[in-house]
Amino acid sequence: MNLTQSQRREIMAGKLKYETIEEAAEASGIELNDQTRPFLDTFVKKAGSNAGAKKKALFEELVEIGLTDLDLDKETMDSLKVRGCQHFYAEGDMEALEEFAGRFNLVVNQEDGSIHRAKAKVKPIEERNAGKKEGTVGWITIQMLQDEAYADIPVTEMAEHFADYAAELGYPETKPTTAASIQWYINYCRKTGVEICERVRKTKAAADGTALGAELTLEKALAPRGFKKKAAPVEEASDGELDLDD
Structure with a gap:
């Protein structure tokens, strides 16, 4: 199959779709094998792949x-x-x-x-080597979690005080952090045995132990969607959870 440069660019940009993966391989000039199959599969038409069809x-x-x-x-x-x-x-x-x-x-x-x-299960973090380099966001976060002055403060407030705390430690140029990032480090420390101050854990779970996110109702499902200027405050999550999706 002889293609123009323009057609090849459209293929690589995902604008052209093919009925089979073999056609996609031939059109793009990429050999079909186990390594390239996932990539080439993105150029194949999927039945019901768009939101309207679903x-x-x-x-x-x-x-x-x-x-x-x-x-x-x-x-x-x-x-x-x-x-x-x-x-x-x-x-x-x-x-x-x-x-x-x-x-x-x-x-x-x-x-x-x-x-x-x-809620999606958090991937294992036991093997991570986070917060080891002095002066980094992770390192400062762990120092903060080991400070009793912040033991009973919600992660949202900790994020607000983070810049000042970093400056007190001698790192005024450190990038700001988020409540979700601080919660991740709480989970990381618990999983890896890094000692931090004890914190109150809050969670809601189903009878079988499945962690639950927000309740889904018809009122919410039918409500107009749109971006909010300011997200609602993030409450402290339970061990092993980052609730990034409502």
Whole structure:
């Protein structure tokens, strides 16, 4: 297949998609092997890969199981997930409920039917070698966590005091940090045995121990989406968790 330079650039930019991975390999001139397969696969058309197609597919799935009073244009992907969970819960089909919710990383309380997003598990950090170099953000964060003056202060406030604390240690040019970063170092210290001041741990979990994120309701799912100028304060998370996704 002879391609112009312009066509090759479009392929590499992801603008051109192909029916099969073999076609993508031939068009791009890249040999298809185990190493290049994941890269070449990004140039293959995926059925239902766009958000609209996924939403329509889920809508049709719900219609098939009996939810016939839905309006595709008024629903969102999240509202359809909620309606699906509510349907199986109302039917008392807990097996189907668990399977459906699991597809979308949701957890349903079988007692009251509340729906929560399951928080992603934090990757193991025992092997990390963080905060060892003096004067770095990580090193200063650990010093702060070992200071009893900050033991009962939420990570959001610690982040606000970080620059002043760094200056007190002799590093006024240190970059600022975030509450999420401080929480990561709390988890890191606990996992690796680095001694820090004891902190109050707060968490909400399902009966099986799955860590829960924010509750997902129809009101939230159907609410207009948009960027907020200022994020809500981050509460201290439990051991091993960084709640970066609502």
